[in-house]
Amino acid sequence: MEIRLESQPYFAVQSDALVTYVFDKDAKFDGVLGEIDRAINGQLTSLVSSGELTGKSLELTLLHFPQGLTAKKLLLVGAGKPEKFTVSDLRKIAGAAVRHLKTRGVKKLAFLTREGERGPAAAQAVVEGLIVADFETDKYRTDRKNREIESISLCGFDGGLGADLQAAIENGRVVAESQNFARDLINEPSNKLTPRMLAARAEAMAKEAGLAIDILDERKIAEMKMGALIGVAQGSNEPPRVIVVRYTPEHPRQGAPVLGLVGKAVTFDTGGISIKPANNMEKMKYDMGGGATMLGAMRALAKLKPSISVIAVIPATENMPGGRAQKPGDVQVAMSGKTIEVINTDAEGRLILADAVYYARQLGCTHLIDAATLTGAIEVALANVHVGAFGTPREYLDRFLESAKAAGEKMWPMPMDEEYEEMIKSNIADIRNTGSGKGGGASTGAWFIKEFAEDTPWIHLDIASTCWADDGRPWLAKGPTGIAIRSIIDFALKQ
Ligand code: BES
Ligand code: ZN
Numbered sequence: 001m002e003i004r005l006e007s008q009p010y011f012a013v014q015s016d017a018l019v020t021y022v023f024d025k026d027a028k029f030d031g032v033l034g035e036i037d038r039a040i041n042g043q044l045t046s047l048v049s050s051g052e053l054t055g056k057s058l059e060l061t062l063l064h065f066p067q068g069l070t071a072k073k074l075l076l077v078g079a080g081k082p083e084k085f086t087v088s089d090l091r092k093i094a095g096a097a098v099r100h101l102k103t104r105g106v107k108k109l110a111f112l113t114r115e116g117e118r119g120p121a122a123a124q125a126v127v128e129g130l131i132v133a134d135f136e137t138d139k140y141r142t143d144r145k146n147r148e149i150e151s152i153s154l155c156g157f158d159g160g161l162g163a164d165l166q167a168a169i170e171n172g173r174v175v176a177e178s179q180n181f182a183r184d185l186i187n188e189p190s191n192k193l194t195p196r197m198l199a200a201r202a203e204a205m206a207k208e209a210g211l212a213i214d215i216l217d218e219r220k221i222a223e224m225k226m227g228a229l230i231g232v233a234q235g236s237n238e239p240p241r242v243i244v245v246r247y248t249p250e251h252p253r254q255g256a257p258v259l260g261l262v263g264k265a266v267t268f269d270t271g272g273i274s275i276k277p278a279n280n281m282e283k284m285k286y287d288m289g290g291g292a293t294m295l296g297a298m299r300a301l302a303k304l305k306p307s308i309s310v311i312a313v314i315p316a317t318e319n320m321p322g323g324r325a326q327k328p329g330d331v332q333v334a335m336s337g338k339t340i341e342v343i344n345t346d347a348e349g350r351l352i353l354a355d356a357v358y359y360a361r362q363l364g365c366t367h368l369i370d371a372a373t374l375t376g377a378i379e380v381a382l383a384n385v386h387v388g389a390f391g392t393p394r395e396y397l398d399r400f401l402e403s404a405k406a407a408g409e410k411m412w413p414m415p416m417d418e419e420y421e422e423m424i425k426s427n428i429a430d431i432r433n434t435g436s437g438k439g440g441g442a443s444t445g446a447w448f449i450k451e452f453a454e455d456t457p458w459i460h461l462d463i464a465s466t467c468w469a470d471d472g473r474p475w476l477a478k479g480p481t482g483i484a485i486r487s488i489i490d491f492a493l494k495q
């Protein structure tokens, strides 16, 4: 998709469709909207009086062959209440426009921002919205229609900001394409993305992006005594991998923080011997969403160049009930030396994260973020609305939540009280991998990981209910969402 900053005025741009947006109670059109209304003989005003055009959030009104405009269609997207409007809305508006128009034969589109939204932040959000919305999950359909939008002209931006706007457009492209890179991985079925194949995809990405990469195979993993990861992997014929991707700034500072990004990559989670029911089990191909999130973030950071070092550590394995599988009641010794009683083999994510988090600290990470499709309990608590965000110390989590807000990704702080720690005490080992069965499943899962992060500032993002959208949204295809990537990128760039 070609995206360019248009130097011509919007009404002169040759396109299949011109897109702009209308606020709720935008009864009197002024500025560019007034201009458009006059050009099309007051059609906007009459659509408002007939009640068809209300400006309510993401309402879509399509006009064909609007006289007085060069474009063949005019799409008006509802923008909601002006006092509540943010750049995140702009991202959704741009996305909804792409998804509406691409099924209507539109290849060339012009997007007009209104007065007040003409700086770099707006430009970046629009570009992100456009590119993320253009992603489809039909790669394995032989009757796939090639409906991608070919080119987009951004109109209305403040010409005086040329270089800044150009940079914002570039950044938006990098972020959105990295989000789509992760979504493509998450969408892959498990026979097309085993741990070894994921490692190969990571290697190709790292090479292209100019990142250092190191892949630990099953021998190295055994040598390092990653007993918690090995316990999960031993039920499968597919060997595990630990993918380590590094970004180092051009001028690394002595004593500067090193950010560790740890992502759960269970390429298929059957539950193991504590096997899951057949219903919906196919969805467990996306249990590598945390790992894909971190690979997507690294891809973007390679290009956006934060001033700190960032290391991604991604433990990748299947969770299968093979003949050598671990069994409920087994005790595993994690790399850190802590002993774990495996009560439920389906609580495997925390096991593989235990070793990955510990290893990330050994590699020198001073700060950690992990992302994982960890618990069904987070869906009970937050549905598919918010990511569950855990972390200690609280100030560190709060800083991250600021980035989430800036990135327009909904995340909710979850409790990490010590009572949850009590719930994962084991009778025969140091800790057990499930809680007491009396609720708080997302928090006990988080506490388990914290046992291995110890005092290192750490954030845990439970994306089990937000990584995959069962229903499409006007601005997003159904399937992998790519949630959390933008927040992590924003956070890394602000350190
Ligand atoms: N991968 C699942 C969590 C999950 C559930 C992700 C639904 C996406 C959608 C995880 O490994 C798991 O099975 N967790 C168990 C933990 C329990 C046994 C303590 C769960 O949440 O039921
Ligand atoms: Zn599981």
Ligand code: ZN
Pocket: 266, 269, 287, 346, 348, 349, 373, 374
């Ligand atoms: Zn899992």
